[in-house]
Amino acid sequence: MTRASVVMRGANVVIIDKAGLVASVILILGITAAGSAAAQDPTTDPNQTRPADLETARGLALGSGARATAVSTSAVAYNPAGMALARSYHIESQIHFEPASGRFAFGGGIADSSTNKLAMGTSFVGIMGNGETGYSGMDGRVAFALPLGDSFAIGVSGRYLSLGREGKAPPGTDQDAPVSEGFTMDGSFALSINVIRIAGIAQNFIEVGGLLAPRRFGGSVGLVIGESFTISGDLLADIDSFPNPEVITGGGLEFLAGGVVPLRAGYRYDSGREAHAITAGLGYTDANFGIETSLRQDVGNTDDTSVMIGLRYFVQ
Numbered sequence: 001m002t003r004a005s006v007v008m009r010g011a012n013v014v015i016i017d018k019a020g021l022v023a024s025v026i027l028i029l030g031i032t033a034a035g036s037a038a039a040q041d042p043t044t045d046p047n048q049t050r051p052a053d054l055e056t057a058r059g060l061a062l063g064s065g066a067r068a069t070a071v072s073t074s075a076v077a078y079n080p081a082g083m084a085l086a087r088s089y090h091i092e093s094q095i096h097f098e099p100a101s102g103r104f105a106f107g108g109g110i111a112d113s114s115t116n117k118l119a120m121g122t123s124f125v126g127i128m129g130n131g132e133t134g135y136s137g138m139d140g141r142v143a144f145a146l147p148l149g150d151s152f153a154i155g156v157s158g159r160y161l162s163l164g165r166e167g168k169a170p171p172g173t174d175q176d177a178p179v180s181e182g183f184t185m186d187g188s189f190a191l192s193i194n195v196i197r198i199a200g201i202a203q204n205f206i207e208v209g210g211l212l213a214p215r216r217f218g219g220s221v222g223l224v225i226g227e228s229f230t231i232s233g234d235l236l237a238d239i240d241s242f243p244n245p246e247v248i249t250g251g252g253l254e255f256l257a258g259g260v261v262p263l264r265a266g267y268r269y270d271s272g273r274e275a276h277a278i279t280a281g282l283g284y285t286d287a288n289f290g291i292e293t294s295l296r297q298d299v300g301n302t303d304d305t306s307v308m309i310g311l312r313y314f315v316q
Contacts, residue, residue, distance in 0.1 A: 046211050046241040046273065051241070052163060052212040054125060055077060055306075056073060056077050057281060058070075058292060060296055060308050061281025061292075062254060063250030063251050063268045064248060064268045065077070065078040066230070066232035066251070066254070067082070067232070067234050068190070068198055069082075069222040069224055069232045069254075071085060071113075072090045072121075073109040073123070075111065075143070076109050076111055076123050076141060077123065079201055080145050080157045081189050082153070083119035083120075083153075083155060084119045084155065085153055088112075088314070089113070089316040090110070090312055091109075091315060092109050092310055092311065092312045093310070094108060094308060095309045096308045097306070097308075098304065099305050100303070101129070103136075104127070104128045105126065106128075107124050108124065109123030109124070110122055110123075111143075114316045118144060118146055119147075119153075120143070120144055120145075121143040121145075122140075122141060122142050122143065123139075123143075124140045125138065126138050130166060131167065134167075135163045135164060135166055135180075138162055139160075140159070142158050143156070145190075151191060152191050154188070154189050155189070155190070156185060156186065156188075157186045158185050159186065160183050161181065161208070161212070161213060162178060162181045163181065164179060165179050179210055180210035180213055182208035183206065184206040184207070185204075185206050186201070187201075187202045195223050195224055197223070198222075199220040199221075200219045201217070201218055203236070205217075214238050214241045216236045217237050217239070218234065218237055219234075220235070228255060228259070232254075233251030234249060234251060235249045236248045236249070238272060241272055242272045246272030247269075247271045250277075251266060251267065252264060252266025252279065253266070262281070262285060265278075265280050266278075268296070273301075273302065274301050275298050275301060275302045276299050277297060277298045277299065278296075279296045280295050288313070288314050289311075290311070290314070292309070292311075294307070294310075
């Protein structure tokens, strides 16, 4: 009995040792997995990183850009062909802040469709990250638009971006490797039929890699009623950020109160990130000068916030 008890106790000791070993292995694997998750680079996770899109205060306030009705400096950002559908010469500066990521963007642009038949525009934005996560760098563009008759135009823009990682790179990743860097292009057409505006758009159609400049294709439709009321909607397919193509859609309303106060509201939906956002903006504009503010607030699965302020000088 005593010997059997000793053997049983010995067996129990062995069982306990094996159980302890298994538990230790599970614990180590769990800690390793947690560490890997903590070290995951947010710039490789589409649910943590939005594309580094060029925005304007008007476009941000109107949901997904209101691309069919974008002109002047907004056309440089969203629909280069739109520059040719309105005669203007504008200079704009802007500040963009995202509180959740602590990221600032400063820059500006010029769009001239009055000096020559070939409309031209340019923009440059410097991006400052929080120093710990995400990215920082620069985004520069040059855009051209050519009217083909009174109601149709084509446009193209060249874009160079150089965006580097903020903070420590995850294991196995080159610390100095850019998150996204290279040259890409946008192309579009714009059609104006009475009050109707139609645009076809290809964004970043030269692949540069990464999540910050995905290839997108789609279109936009809008109505421009007089000089006071605009409504526009957009639909784009993102073919790079997720295993399958996902949709970015939205739209907005714009009313020019008293001829000097633009009031804007919109909605945006990103199916890949399951992100809904409401947008709004207001400002002041006269014959020579304009100031605009806008807000985008995610609701539902995400709670990101974007705030923009834009200043515009009307040369012509």
